[in-house]
Amino acid sequence: MKSTNSILGSYGTTIFEVMSGLAREHGAINLGQGFPEDGFDQDILAHAASSLTEISQQYPPMLGLPSLREAVAEHDRRFYGLDLDWQRHVMVTSGATEALTASLLALIDPGDEVVVIEPLYDTYLPVIRLAGGIAKLVRLEAPDWALPLDRLAEAFSDRTKLILLNSPMNPIGKVFSRTELEAIAKLVQAYDCYAICDEVYEHLVFDGRPHIPLITLPSMAERVIRIGSAGKTFSLTGWKIGYITASADLIGKLGRAHQFLTFTTPPNLQQAVAYGLSKPLQYFTAITAAMQQKRDRFQAAMQGLGFDVLPSAGTYFTTVDIKSVCDDEDMAFCQRITRDARVAAIPLSAFYAQPVTSTLVRFCFAKPDSMIDQAIDRLSGAL
Numbered sequence: 230m231k232s233t234n235s236i237l238g239s240y241g242t243t244i245f246e247v248m249s250g251l252a253r254e255h256g257a258i259n260l261g262q263g264f265p266e267d268g269f270d271q272d273i274l275a276h277a278a279s280s281l282t283e284i285s286q287q288y289p290p291m292l293g294l295p296s297l298r299e300a301v302a303e304h305d306r307r308f309y310g311l312d313l314d315w316q317r318h319v320m321v322t323s324g325a326t327e328a329l330t331a332s333l334l335a336l337i338d339p340g341d342e343v344v345v346i347e348p349l350y351d352t353y354l355p356v357i358r359l360a361g362g363i364a365k366l367v368r369l370e371a372p373d374w375a376l377p378l379d380r381l382a383e384a385f386s387d388r389t390k391l392i393l394l395n396s397p398m399n400p401i402g403k404v405f406s407r408t409e410l411e412a413i414a415k416l417v418q419a420y421d422c423y424a425i426c427d428e429v430y431e432h433l434v435f436d437g438r439p440h441i442p443l444i445t446l447p448s449m450a451e452r453v454i455r456i457g458s459a460g461k462t463f464s465l466t467g468w469k470i471g472y473i474t475a476s477a478d479l480i481g482k483l484g485r486a487h488q489f490l491t492f493t494t495p496p497n498l499q500q501a502v503a504y505g506l507s508k509p510l511q512y513f514t515a516i517t518a519a520m521q522q523k524r525d526r527f528q529a530a531m532q533g534l535g536f537d538v539l540p541s542a543g544t545y546f547t548t549v550d551i552k553s554v555c556d557d558e559d560m561a562f563c564q565r566i567t568r569d570a571r572v573a574a575i576p577l578s579a580f581y582a583q584p585v586t587s588t589l590v591r592f593c594f595a596k597p598d599s600m601i602d603q604a605i606d607r608l609s610g611a612l
């Protein structure tokens with residue numbers, strides 16, 4: 230038989246599914262795949278349930294329910310001072326994944342170059358390649374993960390269509406500084422291109438730092454596609470509700486892709502997310518504070534086990550260097566602890582375009598304290 234798509238065929242099953250499968254097989258506590266096991270609100274769930282009978286369950290408008298688009302625009306005004314018209318500047322998608330895919334498909338023509346920063350989230354490269362784009366990788370290096378501005382500038386050319394930026398950044402918990410964002414904005418303007426900003430962890434920025442969307446920088450409003458996810462903000466990853474804010478012109482173009490991908494997203498979940506986004510400011514600060522506490526607790530415990538814990542300024546992940554406790558490489562270590570300690574994690578080498586050797590491992594700390602304690606006990610026993 231003829232071969233199937235060669236780009237998708239060149240990728241295996243994602244590391245998240247592989248490690249979650251191994252975790253299930255061994256009855257492991259899953260600190261690998263990024264999903265919270267607590268912290269979601271019953272009133273948001275109740276809203277989703279009641280909306281099943283109270284509002285129409287037929288195709289909502291292609292751009293999203295008006296209530297959610299209004300709530301996204303208002304959220305962006307409240308948090309970032311953006312002046313948005315919900316009818317022209319907002320589009321709802323089936324998760325940030327669809328938002329990313331729609332944005333990349335809408336912008337890239339075959340042969341266009343796309344600047345991406347490594348280590349990177351795993352959906353970026355396959356979709357860039359499917360769209361015919363050529364990834365230009367800029368690698369950050371541990372332990373400080375600073376953006377190398379000279380190499381960033383070298384990655385841009387007249388063929389650059391866009392930069393794909395993830396801040397706060399999965400897997401390493403980096404939050405781009407204003408200086409780094411300004412350097413990016415300068416290049417985006419100089420090369421007359423776009424930026425797709427994956428900001429799904431916007432409400433998980435710790436230690437009192439603000440989240441700075443690139444779209445808020447001067448001259449960026451027409452060039453930036455800002456992506457958020459209710460899955461992350463409300464700890465409801467299974468819902469797959471994403472949202473985009475961008476210029477009216479860009480939203481029009483993104484809609485061309487979205488209409489052929491999913492067209493729309495379940496209306497009751499949209500309605501419940503609209504309700505969630507409208508909660509008072511303190512609600513969001515409490516989300517951040519609760520997650521920061523989990524980070525501190527987990528990092529201290531891992532340090533206690535002898536790991537070299539790298540800083541996590543945002544997201545619900547932290548990376549640890551395993552060099553100080555064993556001679557394993559990251560993948561072997563993750564397999565070993567899933568099997569022997571019954572705790573799953575994700576090797577950082579999975580976040581690179583080409584094979585790399587690494588001793589860094591990503592753990593998700595968005596778990597109940599009792600689960601974290603049990604995982605630490607198990608790791609301690611096995612090490």
Ligand code: PMP
Binds near residue numbers: 324326429470471
């Ligand atoms: N971007 C990043 C950086 C992520 O970590 C994730 C989820 N793991 C997504 C996008 C996808 O978000 P969603 O579940 O809303 O599709």
